Amino acid sequence: PVNRSPEMQAERLKLPILSEEQVIMEAVAEHPIVIVCGETGSGKTTQVPQFLYEAGYSSDNSIIGVTEPRRVAAVAMSQRVAKEMNLSQRVVSYQIRYEGNVTEETRIKFMTDGVLLKEIQKDFLLLKYKVVILDEAHERSVYTDILIGLLSRIVTLRAKRHLPLKLLIMSATLRVEDFTQNPRLFATPPPVIKVESRQFPVTVHFNKRTPLEDYSGECFRKVCKIHRMLPAEKEDQKDSVEEVRKFKKSRARVKKAQAAVFKPPPEGTRLCVVATNVAETSLTIPGIKYVVDCGKVKKRHYDRVTGVSSFRVTWVSQASADQRAGRAGRTEPGHCYRLYSSAVFGDFEQFPPPEITRRPVEDLILQMKALNIEKVINFPFPTPPSVESLIAAEELLIALGALQAPRKAERVKQLQTSRLSCPITELGKTMATFPVAPRYAKMLALSRQHGCLSYAITIVAAMTVRELFEELDRPAASEEELAKLKGRRARVAQVKRIWAGQGASLKLGDLMVLLGAVGACEFAGCSPQFCEANGLRYKAMMEVRRLRGQLTTAVNAVCPEAGLFVDPKMQPPSESQVTYLRQIVTAGLGDHLARRVQSEDLLDDKWRNAYKTPLLDDPVFIHPSSVLFRELPEFVVYQEIVETTKMYMKGISTVEAQ
Ligand code: ADP
Ligand code: MG
Numbered sequence: 001p002v003n004r005s006p007e008m009q010a011e012r013l014k015l016p017i018l019s020e021e022q023v024i025m026e027a028v029a030e031h032p033i034v035i036v037c038g039e040t041g042s043g044k045t046t047q048v049p050q051f052l053y054e055a056g057y058s059s060d061n062s063i064i065g066v067t068e069p070r071r072v073a074a075v076a077m078s079q080r081v082a083k084e085m086n087l088s089q090r091v092v093s094y095q096i097r098y099e100g101n102v103t104e105e106t107r108i109k110f111m112t113d114g115v116l117l118k119e120i121q122k123d124f125l126l127l128k129y130k131v132v133i134l135d136e137a138h139e140r141s142v143y144t145d146i147l148i149g150l151l152s153r154i155v156t157l158r159a160k161r162h163l164p165l166k167l168l169i170m171s172a173t174l175r176v177e178d179f180t181q182n183p184r185l186f187a188t189p190p191p192v193i194k195v196e197s198r199q200f201p202v203t204v205h206f207n208k209r210t211p212l213e214d215y216s217g218e219c220f221r222k223v224c225k226i227h228r229m230l231p232a233e234k235e236d237q238k239d240s241v242e243e244v245r246k247f248k249k250s251r252a253r254v255k256k257a258q259a260a261v262f263k264p265p266p267e268g269t270r271l272c273v274v275a276t277n278v279a280e281t282s283l284t285i286p287g288i289k290y291v292v293d294c295g296k297v298k299k300r301h302y303d304r305v306t307g308v309s310s311f312r313v314t315w316v317s318q319a320s321a322d323q324r325a326g327r328a329g330r331t332e333p334g335h336c337y338r339l340y341s342s343a344v345f346g347d348f349e350q351f352p353p354p355e356i357t358r359r360p361v362e363d364l365i366l367q368m369k370a371l372n373i374e375k376v377i378n379f380p381f382p383t384p385p386s387v388e389s390l391i392a393a394e395e396l397l398i399a400l401g402a403l404q405a406p407r408k409a410e411r412v413k414q415l416q417t418s419r420l421s422c423p424i425t426e427l428g429k430t431m432a433t434f435p436v437a438p439r440y441a442k443m444l445a446l447s448r449q450h451g452c453l454s455y456a457i458t459i460v461a462a463m464t465v466r467e468l469f470e471e472l473d474r475p476a477a478s479e480e481e482l483a484k485l486k487g488r489r490a491r492v493a494q495v496k497r498i499w500a501g502q503g504a505s506l507k508l509g510d511l512m513v514l515l516g517a518v519g520a521c522e523f524a525g526c527s528p529q530f531c532e533a534n535g536l537r538y539k540a541m542m543e544v545r546r547l548r549g550q551l552t553t554a555v556n557a558v559c560p561e562a563g564l565f566v567d568p569k570m571q572p573p574s575e576s577q578v579t580y581l582r583q584i585v586t587a588g589l590g591d592h593l594a595r596r597v598q599s600e601d602l603l604d605d606k607w608r609n610a611y612k613t614p615l616l617d618d619p620v621f622i623h624p625s626s627v628l629f630r631e632l633p634e635f636v637v638y639q640e641i642v643e644t645t646k647m648y649m650k651g652i653s654t655v656e657a658q
Contacts, residue, residue, distance in 0.1 A: 002054060003086045012084065015043030016197040021051050027191050028052070028131075032155045033167045035137075037174050038195030041330065044170045045077050045135055049092075049108045050085060052131050057166070058107035062130040067113040069141040071096040078110040097435060098546040113143035114435070120150055121370055121432075125158055131166040137179070138171040140354035140383070142364060149380045150371075152185050175319065175351055178382045185380040200329035202291075202336050210340040215294040218339050222292045223272060226337070230290070291328040291336040293321060295344070302359050304388050306615045310643035317352045321345065354383045361385050362393040362438050366402055369424040370432035377420055387418050394420050399591060400442045402428030434554050436464050436547075443588040444555060450580045453555060453562055455515060455573050459581070461547040462514035463639055463651060468540045469517075469625070492535035500627040504575045508582055509628045509636070509653040515573070518544055522568045585653050589637040594620060594649060596634050611636065611649065623648040 004012070012018060017038060027034045038044050045066070052064050068074040074094045078101075082092035093102040095111040102109055113134070120126060132151060134144055151167050158165040169179060169190075180189040211218045264287070265271035273288065297316045302309050316324075321338065328334025338345065356364075368376055376390060397403040403422040406414065414420050424432070431441035440460040447456035462468055472489045476482035499516025500506050508515075517534070521541050524530040531538040545566075552564045573581060594611035597619065602608065609632060610619030620641055622629050626649075628636065639651025 017043035033190035035169045035192045037171045039197040040172045042195045042197040057131045064108045064131045065129045066110045066133040074110040133168040135170045137169045138173040142356045200333040202329040202334045204336045206342040210344045289334045293324045295340045308641045318348045319351045365393040375421045439588040457551045461544045465543045507654045620647040
């Protein structure tokens with residue numbers, strides 16, 4: 001029996017999903033797999049675990065597991081559900097990459113999808129769970145997709161053992177055909193329960209013309225126009241709409257500003273929320289009446305063959321645009337102003353492509369191989385990744401020694417028939433236990449010697465978190481800001497040179513800078529003041545700290561004799577250690593090798609200061625933010641290539657010519 005407070009109970013009763021409790025619970029009782037669809041805010045995440053708890057799905061010490069693609073959601077939802085149920089966090093708990101509060105008493109456990117994947121590696125049948133809920137399945141995050149494939153098999157295995165496992169897949173959209181119309185995944189299509197939420201009509205207004213550029217300026221002008229032209233919300237409000245609260249575009253700020261968004265705006269003011277695509281799904285902001293939609297989305301794009309990434313602004317899908325419009329009709333009829341024509345809308349893709357088709361998959365393939373799934377190509381993916389990206393992933397893992405290299409003739413045959421099936425090696429199994437990309441896992445696996453482990457952990461943690469330094473390349477709005485930016489750039493360049501050092505240590509390049517930055521920052525107690533003064537992002541540095549702790553634990557588990565601990569007063573590496581670190585880095589980034597173009601090849605000016613890589617025909621360059629920008633060593637390895645105005649290598653270290 002759950003003892004909810006009367007206020008909480010009254011709030012719950014307002015949620016559309018409450019009227020579906022019986023339908024959902026009957027479907028769960030009758031079917032092993034059930035799909036629940038309902039708009040954001042209809043109560044799926046907070047209520048369905050409670051229904052299951054009250055129906056006894058956590059009896060006999062078993063657990064109701066709920067996965068979330070995002071860590072913040074796992075933490076916040078566990079707190080919210082504990083509060084609603086009047087239970088302690090010892091009973092309704094969470095587990096994310098770095099931390100958790102799960103106890104013996106835990107009955108409802110929120111976790112990230114990555115955490116559940118790790119648990120499957122330890123106990124394939126997930127015997128401690130009677131129910132697993134995969135939340136936000138419409139987001140099609142890579143790990144949720146893999147979990148759907150794995151759980152489709154686990155449910156069958158559990159049924160054979162007469163220890164049934166129930167699987168619930170929850171989605172904020174009705175686009176679930178990839179799950180239901182996919183006989184390889186589910187031979188019998190699971191039932192779909194639709195939660196009707198109150199949706200008021202939204203009038204959609206298209207622009208006559210579609211502006212080519214400056215869509216943010218266009219947005220701003222439209223918002224101001226709506227604000228001037230449209231009536232105040234209530235009779236007694238004078239038109240004293242002075243304060244327009246604005247929330248910055250960055251994802252992080254949207255989360256931090258979250259609490260403020262939920263509060264009603266002060267009397268006589270109009271709330272204006274500037275949101276990214278995050279607002280398309282996971283957040284519920286009450287009382288929105290007008291939506292202005294620029295129709296754009298900014299996403300990281302990866303080239304399938306070369307792995308070169310770039311940020312591209314593209315049109316959203318029709319589904320996303322409709323999702324954005326839907327925001328205006330949650331509490332009363334609303335309007336959506338689309339800053340593009342209906343013809344342009346007609347050309348949008350119907351749905352956004354799932355993440356698994358858009359990014360490299362080597363981490364995923366390594367995790368799957370660690371689960372003894374050798375023929376990845378036969379795996380029941382909701383949407384399979386492309387064959388090219390599967391091949392690229394296997395080739396990289398073979399090169400890193402994580403998979404057994406087949407004999408050449410065998411490999412040729414495999415490639416011709418797309419029947420890839422290389423088994424995992426012992427090294428690969430070790431690598432799979434480190435929660436970082438395979439290249440970095442290889443570096444960790446190699447760094448036992450010469451007392452280099454703690455340095456390698458620090459470098460890997462910093463490379464995984466990325467963007468430790470604040471962005472200083474942004475355009476300035478005024479002369480004054482430009483001068484300030486220039487000053488900061490000079491200051492940051494100076495501290496980077498200090499951290500990189502001279503001679504042997506400078507050869508480790510940007511990775512030496514990372515090591516120096518983390519070392520100096522920890523020495524100073526990782527204070528926000530230190531970060532601010534040295535151009536470091538405080539949030540990123542805190543993330544590095546957590547990841548270092550976690551990697552240290554993971555390395556100790558494989559290699560207990562190392563007896564590692566995170567030392568806040570880490571000494572800089574010796575000259576011979578730096579040399580060894582460069583070898584380790586080269587082993588992990590071996591395929592990311594570039595050679596400076598020789599002067600005799602300089603026929604064309606576009607090759608000035610350029611580098612040549614095995615995969616690309618075009619020149620690549622050292623990014624100006626690199627400490628090796630002026631050094632121009634003959635051979636380098638790079639962490640990644642990002643395409644902006646040119647193709648730039650980032651995270652660079654030098655390699656000795658052989
Ligand atoms: P869904 O998963 O269908 O999007 P949720 O279960 O997350 O819906 O949310 C249901 C309701 O609970 C929403 O109206 C939301 O505003 C409210 N809610 C969720 N989390 C909190 C919280 N931390 N504080 C206050 N209200 C919350
Ligand atoms: Mg939800």
